[in-house]
Amino acid sequence: MASKTKQFQxxxxxxxxxxxxxxxxxxxxxxxGELVNEAAMPDLRDEELQExxxxxxxxxxxxxxxxxxxxQGRLGFYAPTAGQEASQIASQFALEKEDFxxxxxxxxxxxxxxxxxxxxAFLFSRGHFKGxxxxxxxxxxxxxxIIGAQYVQAxxxxxxxxxxxxxxxxxxYTGDGGTSQGDFYEGINFAGAFKAPAxxxxxxxxxxxxxxxxxxxxxxxxxxxxxxxxxxxxxxxxMDALAVxxxxxxxxxxxxxxxxxxxxxxxxxxxxxxxxxxxxPTRYRTEELDNEWELxxxxxxxxxxxxxxxxxxxxxxxxxIEQAKEDIKEAIKxxxxxxxxxxxxxxxxxxxEMPFNLKEQFEIYKEKESK
Ligand SMILES: Cc1ncc(C[n+]2csc(CCOP(=O)(O)OP(=O)(O)O)c2C)c(N)n1
Ligand SMILES: [Mg+2]
Numbered sequence: 001m002a003s004k005t006k007q008f009q010x011x012x013x014x015x016x017x018x019x020x021x022x023x024x025x026x027x028x029x030x031x032x033g034e035l036v037n038e039a040a041m042p043d044l045r046d047e048e049l050q051e052x053x054x055x056x057x058x059x060x061x062x063x064x065x066x067x068x069x070x071x072q073g074r075l076g077f078y079a080p081t082a083g084q085e086a087s088q089i090a091s092q093f094a095l096e097k098e099d100f101x102x103x104x105x106x107x108x109x110x111x112x113x114x115x116x117x118x119x120x121a122f123l124f125s126r127g128h129f130k131g132x133x134x135x136x137x138x139x140x141x142x143x144x145x146i147i148g149a150q151y152v153q154a155x156x157x158x159x160x161x162x163x164x165x166x167x168x169x170x171x172x173y174t175g176d177g178g179t180s181q182g183d184f185y186e187g188i189n190f191a192g193a194f195k196a197p198a199x200x201x202x203x204x205x206x207x208x209x210x211x212x213x214x215x216x217x218x219x220x221x222x223x224x225x226x227x228x229x230x231x232x233x234x235x236x237x238x239m240d241a242l243a244v245x246x247x248x249x250x251x252x253x254x255x256x257x258x259x260x261x262x263x264x265x266x267x268x269x270x271x272x273x274x275x276x277x278x279x280x281p282t283r284y285r286t287e288e289l290d291n292e293w294e295l296x297x298x299x300x301x302x303x304x305x306x307x308x309x310x311x312x313x314x315x316x317x318x319x320x321i322e323q324a325k326e327d328i329k330e331a332i333k334x335x336x337x338x339x340x341x342x343x344x345x346x347x348x349x350x351x352x353e354m355p356f357n358l359k360e361q362f363e364i365y366k367e368k369e370s371k
Contacts, residue, residue: 019227020220023235025267028242031296033304042246050311052093052241054320056085056299059109061324062118063272066125070276074332075125079106080272086298087203087238087266088173089113094248095171100139100157102150102172106203106270110173111140118331119338128341129349148178151187151200158196158261169255171199171248177208179222188229188263197255199248200226200263203238205270210284226263238266239296242305269293342369 028037035041044052063082069075081088084106092101092110101107101114108121115138124131124142132142144150154172161168178184179202191198202222206213219225226233232254236247244266251262271294273279281290306312343365347358354362 016220019224023221023223023233025235025237026243026247027237027240028246029240029301029305031239031301033301033308035305037243040243040246042242042249044245046309046311049306049309050316052090052245053299053302053306053312054316055089055093055113056241056302057317057320058324059085059089059113060299061321062109062112062328065325065328067272067276069122069332070125075122076127077105077125078276079108079274080270080276081106081109083269083271083293083297084203084205084238085109086241086244086302087201087268090241090244091171091173091199091201091248091264091266093241094245094252096168096252097137098139098166098168099252100161100168100170102141102154102157102170103143104147104150104173104175104178105143105145105275106175107143107173111138111143114138114140116140117334118327119334122331122335123338126335128335128338129346130338130341133349148174148181148183148187150174151178151181152183152190153187154198154200155187155191155194155196155261158191158198158255159194162195162197162258167256169197169199169252171201173201173203175208176202176204176206176213176216176222177211178202179225180208180216185225185229188226188231188261191261192229192231195258195260197258198261199251199255200261201248202263202265203268204265205268206289207270207274207281207284209274209279212284221265223263223265229263231261231263233263233265235265235267237296238268239293239298239301241298241302269296344369 028040030036060082063080066075066078070078088109092113101111103111112118112121120131134140150172154170157170188200204222208216221235223233223235234247236243238244247264254262273281303312344362347362
């Protein structure tokens with residue numbers, strides 16, 4: 001008997017096409033550093049444009065130095081950031097000091113530019129508890145290692161700000177892989193339901209360690225995941241600092257005006273390995289793909305744009321590089337001067353009042369450490 005193709009009454013294919021068609025990539029500068037969307041050009045002063053560039057160049061150096069310090073055994077955990085500068089630095093650049101950052105493990109640059117001393121970022125890398133003692137007035141928490149967990153916390157921090165009548169936002173970051181976690185959906189749904197002033201950034205660098213985004217999800221874009229939470233979802237060229245800045249700035253304005261959260265997917269790429277713990281990207285990425293993304297480099301593009309305006313020069317570039325190297329040297333010195341942490345330190349900072357079981361352990365370690 002010949003099989004008959006069933007005729008469905010509902011056109012689900014059309015539904016998908018319509019959804020995917022809504023998510024166009026927002027771009028202001030093309031790969032040549034040309035203004036392709038003049039209407040969207042942000043209202044930034046020349047000095048601000050230069051500062052944004054300075055921070056990206058500085059962060060690229062910080063990445064290179066962190067990698068080499070890790071190889072020398074002078075840093076511990078480190079997740080490389082080169083390639084993601086526009087996505088990271090330009091989104092932080094759109095914030096105010098009173099905004100709160102809840103970072104993932106790759107988001108150290110944002111919290112450093114938000115006020116965390118570099119020496120503490122290095123101590124965090126070394127697993128030293130002093131790295132997690134955030135100075136008063138610096139609105140960040142330590143980078144989260146559990147994928148997506150900070151999305152739920154960001155919804156809570158944002159709701160807390162709203163309840164206190166504050167005109168500030170909570171911003172959080174995860175990766176393409178992070179959007180598969182339950183916490184991701186719980187966070188955006190909760191924030192949407194309560195119109196919490198949160199900004200959810202998904203840095204889509206195409207891979208979750210070795211898993212390509214095409215294998216990660218059947219969704220055509222990650223931005224469209226916002227639709228189910230009833231919040232705006234925006235896909236941005238994550239190698240374009242100006243586009244990332246504008247998307248984040250507008251999300252911030254909506255949030256403080258009581259219009260709720262926004263999800264921003266930044267299309268980006270990490271040039272280096274996943275972390276410094278033995279990942280070899282040549283096993284899962286082709287040279288062609290690497291080359292394709294290097295042509296989109298956020299620094300090259302923004303540098304060209306600024307040079308054409310007479311706002312950037314080799315001299316400024318070199319000054320920035322020297323400043324970064326000097327600061328890093330100094331920060332490592334400060335981190336090195338920190339006494340080695342003891343188990344008793346860890347136990348004593350955990351509770352206001354030490355529970356009896358920890359008291360027992362505290363005494364045991366006090367005894368051991370005195371020898
Ligand atoms: C809940 C949880 N599951 C698994 C891991 C192990 N892990 C660490 S990083 C990573 C991939 C994350 O990829 P993505 O979200 O794309 O972020 P990226 O590292 O690319 O910035 C995984 C699976 C983890 N840290 N937490
Ligand atoms: Mg990723």
